[in-house]
Amino acid sequence: MVRKAGMLILMLFYITRSVAIDASVSHTLFYKPDPAQTGKLLPELEAYWQINPKTLHYNLTPEKTIVARIKTDILFTDSSGIIREDHYILQTVPRTNVQELRTHSILELRRYTLSPGFIHMKLVMTDLNDSTNKFSLTDTFTIPAPANTVYFSGLQLLDTIIPSAAQTNFLKNGVQQVPECANFLDDNKQTLNYYAERYLTYKIAKTEYPLFQRVMISKNDDEAYFASFNKKDSIKEESSARVSGNFAISSLPSGNYTLRVLLENKNHDPIASQTLFFQRYNKHPTPLVPDTAKAVAAKSASDTGFEKVTILNLKKTFIARYSLSEVRAILKMLLPFSDAVGTSTIRNFLKKPDELYMRYYVYNYFLNIDKDDPEKAWKEFSKKIENVIDLYSSHGVPGYETDRGIIFLRYGKPDDIITVESENGSVPYEIWRYNQITQINRKEITDAFFLFYRQVQGLSDFRILHSSVDGEAKNMNWRGTLYTSGSNQASRAEEYIGNR
Numbered sequence: 001m002v003r004k005a006g007m008l009i010l011m012l013f014y015i016t017r018s019v020a021i022d023a024s025v026s027h028t029l030f031y032k033p034d035p036a037q038t039g040k041l042l043p044e045l046e047a048y049w050q051i052n053p054k055t056l057h058y059n060l061t062p063e064k065t066i067v068a069r070i071k072t073d074i075l076f077t078d079s080s081g082i083i084r085e086d087h088y089i090l091q092t093v094p095r096t097n098v099q100e101l102r103t104h105s106i107l108e109l110r111r112y113t114l115s116p117g118f119i120h121m122k123l124v125m126t127d128l129n130d131s132t133n134k135f136s137l138t139d140t141f142t143i144p145a146p147a148n149t150v151y152f153s154g155l156q157l158l159d160t161i162i163p164s165a166a167q168t169n170f171l172k173n174g175v176q177q178v179p180e181c182a183n184f185l186d187d188n189k190q191t192l193n194y195y196a197e198r199y200l201t202y203k204i205a206k207t208e209y210p211l212f213q214r215v216m217i218s219k220n221d222d223e224a225y226f227a228s229f230n231k232k233d234s235i236k237e238e239s240s241a242r243v244s245g246n247f248a249i250s251s252l253p254s255g256n257y258t259l260r261v262l263l264e265n266k267n268h269d270p271i272a273s274q275t276l277f278f279q280r281y282n283k284h285p286t287p288l289v290p291d292t293a294k295a296v297a298a299k300s301a302s303d304t305g306f307e308k309v310t311i312l313n314l315k316k317t318f319i320a321r322y323s324l325s326e327v328r329a330i331l332k333m334l335l336p337f338s339d340a341v342g343t344s345t346i347r348n349f350l351k352k353p354d355e356l357y358m359r360y361y362v363y364n365y366f367l368n369i370d371k372d373d374p375e376k377a378w379k380e381f382s383k384k385i386e387n388v389i390d391l392y393s394s395h396g397v398p399g400y401e402t403d404r405g406i407i408f409l410r411y412g413k414p415d416d417i418i419t420v421e422s423e424n425g426s427v428p429y430e431i432w433r434y435n436q437i438t439q440i441n442r443k444e445i446t447d448a449f450f451l452f453y454r455q456v457q458g459l460s461d462f463r464i465l466h467s468s469v470d471g472e473a474k475n476m477n478w479r480g481t482l483y484t485s486g487s488n489q490a491s492r493a494e495e496y497i498g499n500r
Contacts, residue, residue, distance in 0.1 A: 020055065020133060021051060021133055022051070023049050023050065024049060024352040026048060026049070026181050027045055027046060027047040029044075029154045030043075030046060031043055031146055041199060043113065043114050044113050045114055046156070047074070047109070047110050047112065048109040050108075050181040051070070053104045056068040056106075057129035058092075065095060066101055067095075068127065069091050070089065070090045070126065071128055072087070072088055073085075073087050073122075073125075073126075074112075076112065077120045078120070079478075089128070107170075109170055110169065114143055116144060117142070118142050118473070118475070119140065122137070123135075124136045147200070150201050150204055151199055152199070153198075153199070154276070155194060155195075155261060155275070155276035156180075157179065157194060158194065158195055160176070162176035177195060181352070182348055182351040183344075184278065184281070185249065185278060185279070185281070186282075191246050192247045192249045192278075193246045194276075195243065196242075196243040201235065208265040209266060210235070211235040211271070212235065212266075213235050213262070213264075214232045214262045215230075216259075217230075217257050227252075229249075251285050253282055254357075255279070256277070256341065257279070258276065259275065259277075259278060279345065279348055314363060317363055320359075328358070330362050331362065332400065334365060335406070337409065338440070366378045388408055388409055392408065394461035403463050407450055411437045414432035414433055414434055415434055418430065420491075423488070423492065425485045425488040426482055426484065427453050427454060427482060427484060428453065429465075431496050433496070434449070437469070439469070439470075439471065445468075447468075448467070449496065450466075450472070451464070451466040451467065451482075452464050453482055465482065
C-alpha cells in the first residue's frame with residue numbers, strides 16, 4: 001500500500017508540473033430588483049472562471065481522495081478605493097484516482113452587486129499546496145447605470161444547461177447554467193448556446209407594438225447576419241424576460257464573429273440591442289446549404305474584410321522561435337495598438353489560449369504591416385517595446401503593461417512631462433501633454449493631456465487617473481484622489497488641467 005501511494009504521488013507530480021495556474025476568466029453584467037426600492041434595478045456582475053486541473057498541485061486526504069485547495073482573492077476598486085472584496089478557499093471535488101483527475105473540470109461562478117462607474121477587478125488565485133503557483137488577472141470595465149427604458153443585459157455564452165434545481169452557484173431560472181469561460185468556440189463545439197435578459201419592456205408605448213426580437217451571428221457589429229444564422233420572434237409586453245436559445249454551428253467557418261440581439265418596433269426600427277464578440281475555430285466545417293453558400297461566396301468576393309483562412313507553415317517564420325508563453329507576451333504588447341475588435345480577440349486568446357491560432361494572429365499582424373518582410377516589422381516593433389520596458393517596468397510588471405507604458409506606445413513620447421513628486425497636499429503625480437495625437441481610428445486630437453498618480457510613496461509605478469482623450473480614462477472627480485487634504489488650488493494639476 002505504501003508503494004502504491006508513492007507511485008500515486010509521483011503521477012500527481014507528473015501531471016501537475018507547471019509554472020503557474022492556468023485559468024480562463026470572464027464576466028457578464030446583469031441587473032436584479034432592488035429589495036429596498038420597488039421598480040429599481042441594481043447591477044449584478046457574474047464573474048466566472050475555469051481552471052486547468054493539470055496546473056494545480058494535489059494531496060491525499062485521510063479518506064484517500066485527491067484534492068487541491070485554491071485561495072481566491074477578488075478585489076473591485078474604483079477611484080475612491082476598494083468597493084467590494086471577496087476572499088475564500090475553493091476546494092476541488094474529491095477524486096479517487098488520477099484518471100478521474102485528468103478529466104476533472106474546475107469551474108466557479110460568483111455574483112457581485114456593484115455600483116455604476118469605472119471598475120477595476122483583480123482576481124488572484126494561489127495554490128495552497130504550492131504558494132508560488134499563482135494566477136493573477138486585472139480587468140477594467142464600465143458598469144452603466146440602469147436605463148429608464150427597455151434595455152438588455154450583457155450576452156453570455158453557455159457551455160452547459162442542466163435541468164436541476166440543486167443549490168449551486170450555477171443555479172439560474174431553475175436550471176444549472178454553466179457559462180463558457182472564454183468567448184472561443186473550437187472545433188469540438190457544435191452548438192452555440194446564448195443567454196441574456198431584457199428589462200423594462202413595459203415602458204414601450206403601445207403604438208410601437210408588435211415588437212420583434214432578433215438574435216443573429218454576423219461578421220461585424222453593424223452588419224447583417226452571416227449565412228442563415230438568424231432567429232426572429234414576436235415579443236409581448238413584459239417588465240423583464242429571458243433571451244435564450246442556440247445555433248448549430250458545425251457549418252460556421254473559422255473566424256471572428258459578433259453575436260447580436262436586437263429589439264425592433266413594428267416598423268422594424270431598432271429600440272435596444274446588445275452584442276458580444278466571439279471566435280470560432282472550425283477545422284472541418286460542414287457545407288452550407290446551396291443558397292446560403294452562394295450568398296456567402298458573393299459576400300466574400302465583394303468584402304475585403306471577409307476572413308480567408310490561408311494555410312502557412314509557421315515553422316518557417318520568425319514566430320516559430322518563440323514559446324507559447326512568449327507568444328502570450330507578444331499579444332499583450334499588441335494591445336495598445338489594437339482597436340476594439342483586436343483588443344477583444346487578444347483578450348479572448350489570453351483567457352483561453354489556442355496556440356496555433358495565436359501564432360497565426362501575431363504573424364498576420366506584422367504581415368499586414370510589411371507584406372514583403374514581416375520579420376523586419378516585428379524587429380522594429382520590438383525595439384519600441386524594449387524602450388518602454390527600460391523606461392516603465394515596475395515591481396515585476398513589464399513596461400508595456402503599465403499605464404504609462406501603454407500610453408507611450410499608443411501615442412509616442414509626450415511633448416511635455418510635468419513630474420510632481422512632493423507637492424504639499426497631493427500624492428506624487430505626472431502630467432503628460434501632447435500637442436497633437438492620432439488615435440487608432442485616425443481621429444486627430446490637439447492639446448491632449450494624461451494625468452497619472454502614484455498611490456503609495458516609494459513605489460515607481462504610476463496609474464492613469466484622468467485624460468482629455470475620448471476612449472481613455474476620464475474621471476472628473478480626479479481631485480478627490482489626487483489631493484490628500486481637500487482642495488489644492490496652487491497645484492500644478494490645477495494649472496494644466498483645471499476643469500478639462
